[in-house]
Amino acid sequence: MNRLRPSESGFTLVELLVALAIFAMISVAGVTLLRSGSDTQIAVKKRLEDYSRVNRLYNAIEGDLAQAVARPVRDQTGVAIPAFVASDTAVSGALFGLVRAGWSNYDDAPRAGLQRVAYVLDGGALKRLSWPMLDGATPAHSAVLVENVSAANVQFRAEKGEWRSDWTSTDTYSLPRAIELRLTIQGKAEHRMLFLVGPQTRPKPRAVDEREGV
DSSP, X not given: OXXXXXXXXXXXXXXXXXXXXHHHHHXXXXXXXXXXXXXXXXXXXXXXXXXXHHHHHHHHHHHHHHTBOOOOEEOTTOOEEXXXXXXXXXXXXXXXXXXXXXXXXXXXXXXXXXXXXXXXEETTXXXXXXXXXXXXXXXXXXXXXXXXXXXXXXXXXXXXXXXXXXXXXXXXXXXXXXXXXXXXXXXXXXXXXXXXOSOTTSOOOOOGGGOTTO
């Protein structure tokens, strides 16, 4: 009867356990690496979505403020409203309102090329309101720009260069030189944005950190 030599007798139990342990560790490392890559991809995608959302918000506000014009309006009761306001008693939660030029009219509707708009904070959402006509009308369109907003603060730069939190002027045609908007979205860092108001030929406002001594 032939007997197997020790080198041909197969693996021992200890060897099998060691091999299984090594395979388990390699499998765990592979799963961990795959999960880490997947989590990183999800985090990057979310970050890009947040960046795109803020970028769209910035472009929308910049487009309005860059074309701001000194044109006072009247409400439904005929009361005069300055060309630029920091708040509006007729619009709850208004941050600022203005009249802008360049309102596209592709269908040749019987209306002006000027448009009255306002940015409001309503129920944690930053919205853009627009009026169908400049005088004697109510807002006809409301677009949500960003949601889950926990705080919004606006600063206005006056003609002489000083920054202030309100915009009141005896001149109904006056416009601020620039606007600073600080926006806090739940779970996100505060966003600080600077905008010029009116023609882009105006000098750029200095950095926020340079306000002291203006």
